[in-house]
Amino acid sequence: MSRLIVVSNRLPVTVSVAQGKAVVTPSMGGLATGLKGPFERSQGLWIGWPGDLSGLAEDEQAGALRELEKLRTVPVLLTAEEVRSYYEDFSNGVLWPLFHYLLDRVPLDSTGWDAYMRVNARFADAVAAKYEPGDTIWVQDYQLLLLPQLLRERLPQARIGFFLHIPFPASEVFRMLPWRAEVLRGLLGADLVGFHTPSYARNFASAVMRILGHEPTFDEVTVEGRRVRFRAFPMGIDAAAFTGPGEPLEDNFTSRPGEILLLGVDRLDYTKGIRRRLKAVERVLERRPDLRGKLRMVQVAVPSRENVGAYGDFRARVEQTVGAINGRFSTLGNVVIHYLYRGLPQAQLLSLYRAAAVMLVTPLRDGMNLVAKEFTAARTDGDGVLVLSEFAGAAEEMPEALLVNPFDIDGMADAIEQALAMPEAERRARMTQLNARVTHFDVHHWADGFLNALGEDAARSEPPPLLPAQVVLDTAREARRLVVLLDYDGTLVRFAPRPELAAPDPELIELLGDLARRCSLHIVSGRPREDLERWFGELPISLHAEHGLFTRVQGDWQARGSLPEDLRTKVRATLERVVQCTPGSRVEEKAVGFAWHYRQAEPEHGASQARELRLHLRELLIGTPLEVLPGDKVVEVRLRGVHKGVVLRGLIGHGDLALAIGDDRTDEDLFMALPKDAITVRVGRSPSAARYHLPDVMAVRAMLHTLADARSE
Numbered sequence: 001m002s003r004l005i006v007v008s009n010r011l012p013v014t015v016s017v018a019q020g021k022a023v024v025t026p027s028m029g030g031l032a033t034g035l036k037g038p039f040e041r042s043q044g045l046w047i048g049w050p051g052d053l054s055g056l057a058e059d060e061q062a063g064a065l066r067e068l069e070k071l072r073t074v075p076v077l078l079t080a081e082e083v084r085s086y087y088e089d090f091s092n093g094v095l096w097p098l099f100h101y102l103l104d105r106v107p108l109d110s111t112g113w114d115a116y117m118r119v120n121a122r123f124a125d126a127v128a129a130k131y132e133p134g135d136t137i138w139v140q141d142y143q144l145l146l147l148p149q150l151l152r153e154r155l156p157q158a159r160i161g162f163f164l165h166i167p168f169p170a171s172e173v174f175r176m177l178p179w180r181a182e183v184l185r186g187l188l189g190a191d192l193v194g195f196h197t198p199s200y201a202r203n204f205a206s207a208v209m210r211i212l213g214h215e216p217t218f219d220e221v222t223v224e225g226r227r228v229r230f231r232a233f234p235m236g237i238d239a240a241a242f243t244g245p246g247e248p249l250e251d252n253f254t255s256r257p258g259e260i261l262l263l264g265v266d267r268l269d270y271t272k273g274i275r276r277r278l279k280a281v282e283r284v285l286e287r288r289p290d291l292r293g294k295l296r297m298v299q300v301a302v303p304s305r306e307n308v309g310a311y312g313d314f315r316a317r318v319e320q321t322v323g324a325i326n327g328r329f330s331t332l333g334n335v336v337i338h339y340l341y342r343g344l345p346q347a348q349l350l351s352l353y354r355a356a357a358v359m360l361v362t363p364l365r366d367g368m369n370l371v372a373k374e375f376t377a378a379r380t381d382g383d384g385v386l387v388l389s390e391f392a393g394a395a396e397e398m399p400e401a402l403l404v405n406p407f408d409i410d411g412m413a414d415a416i417e418q419a420l421a422m423p424e425a426e427r428r429a430r431m432t433q434l435n436a437r438v439t440h441f442d443v444h445h446w447a448d449g450f451l452n453a454l455g456e457d458a459a460r461s462e463p464p465p466l467l468p469a470q471v472v473l474d475t476a477r478e479a480r481r482l483v484v485l486l487d488y489d490g491t492l493v494r495f496a497p498r499p500e501l502a503a504p505d506p507e508l509i510e511l512l513g514d515l516a517r518r519c520s521l522h523i524v525s526g527r528p529r530e531d532l533e534r535w536f537g538e539l540p541i542s543l544h545a546e547h548g549l550f551t552r553v554q555g556d557w558q559a560r561g562s563l564p565e566d567l568r569t570k571v572r573a574t575l576e577r578v579v580q581c582t583p584g585s586r587v588e589e590k591a592v593g594f595a596w597h598y599r600q601a602e603p604e605h606g607a608s609q610a611r612e613l614r615l616h617l618r619e620l621l622i623g624t625p626l627e628v629l630p631g632d633k634v635v636e637v638r639l640r641g642v643h644k645g646v647v648l649r650g651l652i653g654h655g656d657l658a659l660a661i662g663d664d665r666t667d668e669d670l671f672m673a674l675p676k677d678a679i680t681v682r683v684g685r686s687p688s689a690a691r692y693h694l695p696d697v698m699a700v701r702a703m704l705h706t707l708a709d710a711r712s713e
């Protein structure tokens with residue numbers, strides 16, 4: 001089993017001092033519980049910030065570090081200044097509100113980006129120092145969005161997963177972030193990016209497409225030849241831990257006979273919708289005098305992020321709201337809102353969950369919300385009603401809850417009244433289904449699901465090995481006759497925004513001329529004859545245009561087929577219609593085929609038009625000699641059975657050696673048609689039928705220089 005390295009902003013430990021000695025206690029949050037199994041079985045490591053150790057004397061600090069090591073945790077020590085700028089100002093001050101759609105909480109002058117980059121790089125160094133080949137790295141959450149790419153640069157072969165615990169917002173909101181491209185590139189360093197819900201995964205795909213122009217298919221996207229998958233893995237809780245006995249509450253608090261208890265349990269965070277929830281309770285009391293004196297609510301709010309500006313303010317406003325409602329509706333014998341500004345031990349939370357008739361979980365936005373699941377798991381009695389915000393990730397999995405819009409106070413008040421009036425049979429029916437799902441899809445299911453998918457992914461997307469220089473030298477020296485077949489775009493030159501801009505530079509022309517003197521050289525491209533003729537017509541090389549449809553070996557072009565005129569008209573009309581409703585796209589008409597290019601179109605619209613077009617053309621072309629082929633920001637229509645592999649007929653004689661290089665799936669046809677001993681090379685890190693890979697255009701050119709030099713020795 002692969003060793004698991006977990007990386008999170010905070011280590012799952014608490015460091016304290018007892019009698020002058022540092023004591024490190026594991027703190028079992030949801031994440032640590034979920035990962036315990038894989039972590040222990042693989043003898044894993046956990047890398048993160050242990051909290052502020054600056055208050056400890058030198059020997060206490062040394063003791064703490066020793067204790068941390070025993071728990072197989074690796075501390076990344078942060079200065080007070082780093083914590084302030086990277087964690088408080090940027091992670092919690094900027095990313096948190098923006099990802100939760102609360103744009104008015106994003107400070108006018110957002111600071112901390114430089115520190116955010118710097119601290120992410122510190123984490124990357126810490127992980128790289130511990131990494132051993134074969135390890136699996138799993139990065140957690142929004143404080144470390146840049147880490148996957150920083151790790152990819154340091155450890156190109158590593159298996160890297162990332163999980164985002166907060167929402168990924170709609171791309172319309174995400175793109176307000178000044179550092180949106182950097183953040184996306186950071187995430188795309190991973191092999192697998194996990195989210196709580198399919199909507200977040202879709203938002204991510206849309207942002208990647210619109211901001212970076214990479215076009216995802218279903219749940220994956222190829223970035224510089226490397227596949228990155230993204231999927232929903234809804235996080236669960238340690239459901240079993242919520243089925244045991246609870247602990248008595250302070251002052252033996254219980255609900256009194258005839259009384260109805262409402263409950264709210266949150267971190268004191270402005271995303272949790274606490275004030276609007278309190279307002280909704282107030283609205284119920286306004287409407288229903290009969291409930292006054294019977295309805296009580298317990299709101300537990302655990303202190304959180306007190307050093308971040310927006311939070312101090314928020315606390316005061318919550319407390320003001322509590323005070324106002326109590327002032328209005330409490331009596332000497334009955335306080336309406338019991339407000340506890342502290343965390344409660346889990347066993348006491350359990351008792352509260354069980355005492356409540358109605359649980360109110362009404363965040364304005366929440367990645368998942370585990371409180372909703374904890375309440376459900378705790379209700380082993382099968383009773384109780386959950387009122388849940390439709391803006392919590394949990395709502396996508398918990399349709400039996402009463403779903404509410406937390407911005408609609410009257411609607412929430414209606415839901416509370418509906419909960420209070422719900423017949424017992426209906427309560428039980430809903431709770432039984434919720435409970436079964438929460439129990440089955442628990443946190444272990446989540447962790448195993450993610451890690452399995454990450455493992456599978458690595459196995460599927462392994463590229464062929466890097467082409468060793470020695471193989472190039474041996475080939476150059478040993479081949480009697482060497483046949484070299486080169487793709488053009490993406491292999492010899494980088495992609496340009498428009499095809500006509502990707503003309504060869506003088507250095508490339510010189511390199512090809514040099515090579516042509518030392519071997520039999522072929523350009524095998526999807527381009528029309530005219531382009532190849534214009535660029536390479538003067539060189540003593542063979543040209544193959546439109547994926548092998550035309551070949552010019554000496555002098556004249558030969559065609560391998562033709563396109564009936566009526567079919568040409570039909571396809572042209574279809575493509576022109578698509579151009580009309582896809583601004584920025586254009587049709588390229590070839591001698592025997594078409595290409596519809598949409599690199600300049602709005603990326604998301606372009607991609608969806610391309611999907612529709614492919615389906616439509618596939619039907620249109622049934623029974624014709626044409627077929628449809630997807631490409632990089634292009635949909636091609638070409639003659640069936642004509643592909644790059646056909647250029648090989650009669651080309652390679654006995655004793656000849658072939659070398660072929662290409663960067664996309666049309667080149668795979670060529671690789672597969674070549675004899676086994678051919679040197680086949682795919683550009684980029686995609687899985688391939690080729691024997692080797694080279695990372696990019698620069699590497700291809702360098703290799704061709706080596707080849708030419710070695711041939712001339």
Ligand code: ADQ
Pocket residue numbers: 030165166235265266267300301302342343344345349366367368369370371372374
């Ligand atoms: P949080 O925003 O912290 O988590 P949540 O999912 O509700 O939100 O988890 C809170 C945890 O803290 C729960 O285990 C709960 O029991 C505990 N807790 C909350 N209030 C408490 C209190 N007053 N006393 C004691 N314990 C309390 C982030 C995201 C979520 C996402 C999780 C996990 O914001 O959307 O579900 O990560 O990915």
